[in-house]
Amino acid sequence: MSQTIATPPTVRLDSDVIGKPVNRPEGPAKVSGAAKYAAEFGVTGSLWYGYVVSSPITKGKITKIHADEVLAIPGVQKIFSHENVPSLAWFDRSYKDEVAPGGSPFRPLHEPEIMFSQQPVALVVADTFELARYAASVLRIEYDVEEFNTDMEAVGAKSFDAPKGKTGFLPPPKPKGDMEAAYAEAPHKVTGKYTHEAQHHNPMEMFGTTIDWLGDGKKMKIYDKTQGSGNVQQYIAKVFGLSTKEARVISKFTGGGFGAGLRPQYQVFLAVLAALELEHSIRVVMNRSQMFSMGHRAHTVQDIRLAADDQGYLQAMEHKALAETSQFEDATETVVNWSGIMYNVPNSQFDYQLTRIDVNTPADMRAPGAATGNFAIESAIDELSYKAGVDPMDFRLLNYTYSDPVVDKPFSSKRLNDCYHEGAARFGWEQRNPEPRSMRDENGLLVGWGVAAGCWDASMQKAEAKASLAADGRLTVTSATNDQGAGTYVIMTQMAAQTLGLPMAQVTFELGDTEMPAAPIQGGSWTANSVGAAVQNACQELGKKLLKLAQKMDDSPLTGVDFEDAQFADGHIRANEDISRTVAIRDILAASGEAKIEADGKAGPNPINMLKYSMHSHNAAFVEVKVDEDLGTVHVTRVVNAVAAGRIMNPKTARSQILGGTVWGISMALMEEAYLNNDLGRYVNHNYAEYHVPVNADIHKIDVIFVEEEDDIASPIGVKGVGEIGMLGVAAAICNAVYHATGKRIRELPLTIDKLL
Known part of the structure; x- marks a missing residue:
């Protein structure tokens, strides 16, 4: 275990430049x-281009590749496929050390079998990008098509328990008390099913790799779009049997990742493969459609039962989740645990299961698991507060916990109560009329105010x-x-x-x-x-x-x-x-x-602190929506996001992180949905035109509050991190505000017009 050097008293982190809104030097x-980004670096000598050929079928087998027709085109250098790849690389599919889910990590071009739509089946390398793209478009490949199933909810009965101990997955909390009896006896109850479809990362910069072949043995500079150069190097070195000196990985700037760049994506594998075989500099970049083939936030269905007594104290909680994974990897997320951490409930039970369908493996996506579970529990908590006759914020404060009920440890720090109070004061929550459909603006639009809270690990x-x-x-x-x-x-x-x-x-x-x-x-x-x-x-x-x-x-x-x-x-x-x-x-x-x-x-990390404390960031999001009841349109007109995340090193960049997370919360609530056509077995809106994300006109006033919080237990410099926490609470607060405005509960995201009309 590593040992952290304590901060000497002479280093004053709260003075001078630490804590100041300093501009970015870059x-x-x-x-x-x-x-320069990954696909913009120059190379030694000339550069060839690789273009990925994606499978048009969802499940089946390649029977013939008409490579000779394309290789006859002047300037086409090579076509890589399962027919000529296995001798080049080590394909130990049991290798678990990379950042990937358990199971058999996906290896591109490993075999003729097709396991998901848009699976990479070939790489065409040519002198120019345009030629490589054209050659890939005319490459004929024959397939045997097999029956597939991409409908997670249809095969849900065949689900299995999620594997334990896989890439950070935490098993659901152990049951407490007698949930069934407490739920049956309680006077106020909520039962609900909460769903969101798959969501895709869609960063502006597409995944790309430039290999600078240095001509000294197998020595390469690998410029890759990634969230971790060391992780890519480890992956490449292991798979291709290279030394770290031969595979130097560089990533100076990343144009958005949101979790998609945590594991090496298939373009870096293909680029290294081509460079090693051809002994030449290579560039491979995914197109926008292919960005929908390398991971997504899993389609998840959650069932929640909550109960409270006449005073508003929670008596029973059940939170169950069913999520998708691929046929070859066990992608898991910590979804239901957050409910147990947020609220002190004497009787509870939790469950998390997976279903294998014929899609590519889901991937971590900003606040993985938490964004999914938070939407469901914070919506259900809000609904129960109405049934108990308690203000939604007061209901949360009534069931506030100062220790982590899941692991029975004190929090290293928790100022969520201050997030509620400071956020409410800034938002003007005391002016809220509690009755649904009771507030309108000067134009007659229904006005709704909602609140929700969030929690994320400080690790x-x-x-x-x-x-x-x-x-x-x-x-x-x-x-x-x-x-x-x-x-x-x-x-x-x-x-x-x-x-x-x-x-x-x-x-x-x-x-x-x-x-x-x-x-x-x-x-x-x-x-x-x-x-x-x-x-x-x-x-x-x-x-x-x-x-x-x-x-x-x-x-x-x-x-x-x-x-x-x-x-x-x-x-x-x-x-x-x-x-x-x-x-x-x-x-x-x-x-x-x-x-x-x-x-x-x-x-x-300090191992003693890890044993003694539960360490998390917290936030409370307050949202105003305006709803046109004739058209069913929803506009988020105001958000106050109050965050307690330890010491803030730079309030300007930290605020930008919370702004970005808040925008994504709006996007998750109102827009984002990768539409999986189960008859075709593929996502049909795999582009920016039809996969909707907010534009400037969709985003209005966002106010960020950083609640002062000292926590030298979570880290020696008192920092907790703000990347994930800003997204949490926002989607649920929007749904709660829509209920306040319209009197209609929406439990399926995105909250589109058809669900309100």
Whole structure:
């Protein structure tokens, strides 16, 4: 187990640049086009292009590939398929170390069998992208078609228990008390089925890989769109039997991932495969339609039963979920557990099951599992509050818990009650008329106000960083972490500058290269606390070296000063007890004669704290909707999202994260649905035109509140993370507001016009 270095009292995280709304240093590069993404890097020599051929059938077998017809086209270099691939790569499908679900991890072009629609069946490589695309379009492939079933609810009776211990999946909480008896005896009850269809990530940047073939054995630079360069390197090295020196993976900028980039996608496999065989630089990029073939938020059906007494106290809770997975992998999500964490109920039971259907494996998608379970439980809680005659916010406060009922541990911190109060005050909740259909605006539109809460893990992962101070006083800090737009560049620069007391202009943070110190994939809201702590530790170790060098200077004013009694500020090291005893950091290096000074830092979860506490972020979302009862249209006109997520390193980038999560909550509630035609066995709206997401006209006023929260138990720097928490509560609050406006409960997402008319 890793050991986390404690924060010395001289590092004041609440002063100077930490906690300030500092601009992103990479911002100008992004808006000017100077920032390069995976499919934009140049290569050594010429570049060939690969284009993926996708299966038009859902289930069956390839019987013949007419490759010779296409290979005769001038400029077509190679067609890869199951017929010529197995000798090139190690296809141990039992390999479990990659970030993938349990079962048999999918290997492209491994066999002639087709297991899902749009499965990659060939890669055409040509001199130009246009030629590769054309050649792929005329490649004839013959299939034997088999019967398939993509209707999860139709085969639900054949479901099986979810496997335990797979990639972070937590088994449902153990039952407590006598749920059936308590439910039967309670005066106020709710029974409901809550459903959402599959949802797809759809980041702006499509998944792509550029391989720079360096011509030294099998040495390559692999520029990949990913949320973790180290994860891709591990995958490539294992599957193809390469060393880490041969497979260097670089990901400097990621144009959105939302969980889709947590596991290596098939284009990187195909690009490496082609580069190794052809010994040439290769680029492979998915098209938008193919982005619907590499994972999605699972179609899930949830059944909830809730009961309360006449005072509004919860007496019974049952939460069951049925989700889809593929025929070859066991994709699981922690869906029902959040209900047990959020509310203190004496009698409860939970269940989670999977159904195998003929689709590709679902994938993690922002707030995986929690976004699904939260929509259901927060909708049901709201409905029960009406039946009990208690204000929806007061009902939640009435059933508030200060400890985690699932694991019977205290929370490391929990200021959800302050989220309720501060959010309600900002929103004007006290002016709400509780009766459904009682509020209208000046144009006669029905007005509804709704509230819901959310909860997400505050977890840490092992991370490393390196700090290097040059003789000119410039500090460079590196870590192989990722930035998919969350603000990693700026908050790590802030952390480094603060720890060593340097101006931000003198600090550079670099990331996304497997030659840098190892870092976890960017997901789970753990980057800020994990990598941030490693950066702080690296800079502290560098600070210790600087202090020792300063004490070797002639007539050093810092002689006898311990590191814990020194402060780093304004480019100087000073003694706490007498700040006139000071030495400029630049002078220390000049006196030492060193060209640069370097230090490494590591961080990781505290195993003792993990045993003693339950660690989570929380939020409360307040929503106003306006509904045209003649047309059935719903507009979200106001949102207040109050968040308690520990120390906020940069309120500007953190606010952007919450804004993005809130927008996605609106999108989940009102728009997002991948329509799976069960007669065809494929998603039929696999494009931006028909898979609906919000545009500017759909988004109105969003107010973000960060509730002050101190939590040095969750992480040594007090950070919990904001990537996921901002999405939670929003979809349920919208549904609750629609009920308040119309008197109609909607339990199936998205909440479209037909469900209201």
